[in-house]
Amino acid sequence: MQLDIAFVTETFPPEVNGVAMTIGRLVHGMRERGHRVSVVRPRQGEADTGNEHEVPLPGLPLPGYPGLRFGLPAGRRLRKLWGQRRPDLVHVVTEGPLGWSAVNVARRLGIPVTSGFHTNFDRYSVHYGLGWMRPALAAYLRSLHRRTQATMVPTEALAADLAGEGIAGVRVVGRGVDTRLFDPQRRSAELRASWLGEAASVGPVCLYVGRLAAEKNLALVEKAFSAIQVWHPQARMMWVGDGPSRKALQEKHPDHLFAGMRLGEELAAHYASADLFLFPSLTETYGNVVAEAMASGLPVIAYRSAAAAELIEHRCNGCVVTPGDERAYVEEALWMLESEDRLSELSAAARFGMLPRGWDGVVSSFEQVAREAVGVQP
The missing domain is CATH 3.40.50.2000 (Glycogen Phosphorylase B;)
Incomplete structure (x- = not known):
């Protein structure tokens, strides 16, 4: 019936x-x-x-x-x-x-x-x-x-x-998650070059996707990226999305990249062309962007809650830390970027884990x- x-x-x-x-x-x-x-x-x-x-x-x-x-x-x-x-x-x-x-x-x-x-x-x-x-x-x-x-x-x-x-x-x-849309094959050398300029082969590119608003705990994205820049001076921070915090973020970080709202294949290319996804929100009931990033072969660092707690196996296909532990969050982000081989292994495992979902x-x-x-x- x-x-x-x-x-x-x-x-x-x-x-x-x-x-x-x-x-x-x-x-x-x-x-x-x-x-x-x-x-x-x-x-x-x-x-x-x-x-x-x-x-x-x-x-x-x-x-x-x-x-x-x-x-x-x-x-x-x-x-x-x-x-x-x-x-x-x-x-x-x-x-x-x-x-x-x-x-x-x-x-x-x-x-x-x-x-x-x-x-x-x-x-x-x-x-x-x-x-x-x-x-x-x-x-x-x-x-x-x-x-x-x-x-x-x-x-x-x-x-x-x-x-x-x-x-x-x-x-x-x-x-x-749409694993046909969100796919590592959408990684774009041209897009990365537009982000990194002459350092296109170096990076890394750190990505945030979502609403740019206070409830997303964006201050921790800023803090983590500042720490990453100490060890990786050519790193770039890409923000995808819009919201009431965008103007203040752009004024505070003129060196960061702001793509605004992206949908469909454009969004998928942004995920796949980045190297690390920073997602520190503590207000999610799920967090679709975590699944989209992982399906795109993009390792995620997040608090152990909502989708991240369910999808991420710590240090196997991403990293999760105790909610509210900002020091651990930053340390795990740095750990993930210690070597290209480590990042590549996390990327492959993230993609593989999302295929049945x-x-x-x-x-x-x-x-x-x-x-x-x-x-x-x-």
């Missing part, structure tokens, strides 16, 4: 972030399997009228995240929408007012409802001067997930954390949890 599933999300492609990318993959994968999938989301610009599969609703800009919006309460609209065509399942992706409305309406109509836990918004609050709100935000997030039949998460560690907080029905669905298995896991929530056997 094929399912009729309504996804409710604050973000969706073509918006660029990890949640949008993940949900885009799930929606595409479920449609390929023959399921009917609709998407309810905030309107993406004035000209956004949606289509037969996407229902745009009013929203407001998300503070600190230009280009992203959060949905407004929409109980009346959702009751009408699902009264006209009742889905078998409602899957709530994000926990904003739109998501809360969706949980309420689904429960009142007797429609099975599941949720996804994608972002630690309560941890983000500390970095935007709203730390005093963290307990309330955490309570709000947990309250929403306790009202759904299953909460889907990307890692076993996060599943254990949420289960320990009294959230029942936590299921690990995982995250995938495509999106098909993730979609299959999502489908299984959806069928269980609806009470339908495969």
